[in-house]
Amino acid sequence: MIELDGLTKRFGNKVAVDRLSCRVRPGMVTGFLGPNGAGKSTTMRMMLDLDNPTSGSVRIDGKHYRELEEPLKYIGALLDAKSMHGGRSAYNNLLCLAQSNRIPESRVAEVLDTVGLTAVAKKKSKGFSLGMGQRLGIAAALLGDPQVLLFDEPVNGLDPEGIHWIRNLMKTLASEGRTIFVSSHLMSEMALTADHLIVIGQGRLLADTSMADFIHQNSRSYVRLRSPQQERLRDVLHEAGLIVVETGGGTLEIDGATTEALGELAAQHQIVLHELSAQRASLEEAFMQMTADSVEYHAHSDHASAPPPAGPQWGEQWNRQSGGGAAGSGKEV
């Protein structure tokens, strides 16, 4: 269990992490999601006591990181692929870490085997590819057989086989009752691995919800309609008791009705349709919508300030919901 309490980090005038409070529970994979620059890595560095918080605190099983005796036996962390001395072999890099926390040397060979680096154990780590460096970092995290594991963007640089492997590894570790905290800026990746989701943007907590709830609330389908007789169509839909959202460009979006029902309804009233299509808001769109206001590095285009081209009502709906209970569960209020 990791508890963050009002965690804040300021670099000069810039607030990197803003009063972040949440809990990371054991026995599941908790996804830590946010766009680039949202403060994910800074938060993780503060969890490991590498960066000093401006205010607030992080507790691991009730203790401050610095109070942990031989911390590698409590927490293992993969921060970035290049956090080993390149002139030292993979084996020796792990050996000096193991020795500092009195972990038996036999563990070094074990974890190298787990991550599939046994064949290159004696090679200098500077010759490693990004994926191999990532595996070595994971080996280091597993060294002390810790109950808590932090992974910062673990799939970066991994090939599809490696990505598959790390997903399964995280699920296996969580099923053993460990606390797994993994950051990513890819919603699709989280949807496949995480059981719980913590979303931040510009250092602030945007959502703290179970993955199932998030999917339930954000991937509902809707129907898109376009018609030259838009006024009439809207009246007809209103009469039928349907909620219509106008999205510009003459398009209407209707929640809670099938294409069949809407097509027949239009036919009954002899309304010409130019489009009748079933749509599904992807989780990625829901995530982008949620964080749109807090994305720090926008690409410069004419539409830079416009929201992503998705059904905006989902995001707005989400914002209303999470706005009411941002620090709580993020469920509907």
Added chain:
Amino acid sequence: MASVPAVLTSEWTKIRTVSSTVWTLISAFVVTVAMSAALCALMNSQFDDLPVAERATFDPTLISFSGMVLGQLAMVVFGVLVVGTEYSSGMIRTSLAAVPQRGSFLFSKVAVAGVLALVVGIATSFVSFFLGQALLGDHHTDIGADNVLRAVVGGGLYMGLIGIFSMGVATMLRSSMLSLGILMPFFFLVSQILSAVPGAKKVARYFPDQAGSKIMQVVPDAMNSDPAPYGPWGGLGILVAWVAAALIGGYVVLKKRDA
């Protein structure tokens, strides 16, 4: 608290498993011994051509350490790399996650690397001395003569302390390149030049290398050098003070800054 013996073992593994640290220590030894030997041989053949003042204050012990001017630079590189590669490689984050007590981490590292630097320093000065004396022919001195043993042991301590000083500086600057960029010109050029400039002399004699190297002189004001307001041990004491200041500075920086 992390177990200190465990951290010491870990730091020893770090040093012995990287070739750069091993090679810099070997160069410190080889460069010092070879250059000292060459200068001793030269002195022996040119002794009669020396100015009278230098002949009168000829110090065969000091001459056999003359290679340290260059050899100490390898020691500086060793000290800087031991700390600096933690930062340049990103290993520092992994290291501090494993040993979050930053004081234990830094002082274990400095203890292991420092003892190693002192051992190599002492070995260098003894080999340099005996080889130098053998090459000095009629002008040689003996290890049993007054103050000679003090100078030889002191020469070793000097080299080791220069290495430890560099570790402290590298911890403060958190970068190998920056540390080397400052320390190398300082020891090789600035300190040497200022100690020869009349006005700057008075300040330069308190520089770590100028003060510390006093311990290697057996003949007072050897080779017609300037008299200093401190004795051999006083000079070494000044160097020790510099080392302590660098380490305290390094500790404060490591403690305060984000890794």
